Amino acid sequence: MRLKRGFTLIELITVIVILAIVSLGVFSFVSIGTRIYVDVTKRDQILSEARFVMERLSRELRRAVPNSIRISDNYRCIEFAPIAWSSFYEDIAVSPEPATDEIELASLDGYQREMNDRVVVYPLEPEHVYLAGDDHNVPPAADPVSGNTLTLAFAHQFATDSPASRLYIGRQPVSYCLLGNNQLTRHTGYAYRDVQSESPSNAGIGPGVLMANYIINDPLDANDRPFRLESATLNRNALVQLQLRFELNEELVVFNSEVHLPNVP
Template sequence: MTIRAGSGGFTLIELVTVIVILAVVGLGMVNFTRLGTRVFVDVTQRDQLLSDSRFLVERLNREIRTALPNSLRVTGNSNGHCLEFMPIRWSTYYFTLPVAPDTGTEAEVAYVTALDTLVPPPYTLQVGDQAIVYPLVASDVYETSDKSVAIDSVSAPVGGKVTLTFADTASFPQGSPSQRLFVINQPVSYCALADGSVRRFSGYGVNAVQPQLQAVDGGVLMAENLVNQLSAAAGSSSDDPFRVVPATLTRSALALVRLRFGRDAEVITFNNEVHLPNAP
């Protein structure tokens, strides 16, 4: 058998051609893998952004709906905007109430649980609890007002009723047209800050002038990546996160919430109109 010279190998041109083909295929596979990874990362970030923002909006909506009537107020500047409200610890109807010019030390209120011997009471007295009747403006809630009175004790339920005893002789300036009585304690604030975070503050006390809270004051981080353009005066811009529309004779008060969250080029906007169902 005759073997011709050079028939057992590859030429330089063949080797270079194979190397070029492998490089092109490898580059295509790398780009494909990179694209798939980027899509996965983008979807994961978008899902995380949507999940975090939905949690905040749902939590905020639920808390606002249980706020004391006429207790919502907004303050802020370019460093942050805060929505403050007074949560209701317990709401009920009263049967007797000391109203001026009469004075007294107690009020008889409804106990809404029928089988009071079988279930825990809906309200347990805490330090700092106040009974408030017919708050019409925020100053009735946050400033020194005779519309709120400190509660000293709560009686055991008798016949579907309990008696609230006040620390001092009390006299509410006027009663509620629907005989409503609310128990309150400490306010809550949600603040959208210039660093892109939204924080929830509580336990900072009742203040006549709404405080401008910041991250240095603590608070619980509720969300990040907020991209709202905060105006120098809260409520003066359509992009401000919080606005409050007072109640009228035909509707309850409204809390207008506009929150925009963004990451890279992705922006999610939530526009909410929260109605306060309670009436004083």
């Protein structure tokens, strides 16, 4: 006669406890692995955004009209006028000469006009680029280019000649602004303004395009400002210092870049 065998209560409880411990260990291992993966993914996202915005901004600044770069009084926005075209002129109307709306250039081959394009000659400071009025803008309607003759919107007198007879056509301004929600946005599609705005909300320059998140710079701290401009000296051209601090999940990444501006008036 065979004896019937089975688990005792103690054996059953022991097995359940062992399975629970093993399951807890496996869950913890998977949880830690998942957390590490998520953290690495977010870190890569921050690094990608940071590299992209630093490279994009640096390239655009190098292509800016000389002395068109300006930083707002609260250090949250940097603005500049991209170069649409540059050439040498034969002659321009300089006060007290009569104003004229035509300029003879060495070449205009390849120039494609856009809204708010502006002619700039020998700009020594931002005020020379962002002058109020549009009499030295390229007209948006009709074709302003005939051969090597550039026609302005209205007759205009320039403040001074360029020693090298160099002329720039600036595209509509571009602004990069650090918002209060730790986002960096790019704004364009607006007209030239003599007074720079301290924020997009009261500037009429539109909502902008998001370029980066998680930027925690404090512009009120002189050592933590995202944008700094150093004017040209006898020994070097002007340069812009960029410092963006990114933070996510208490992990800090700092990007610094020094952009040398090759263009001269």
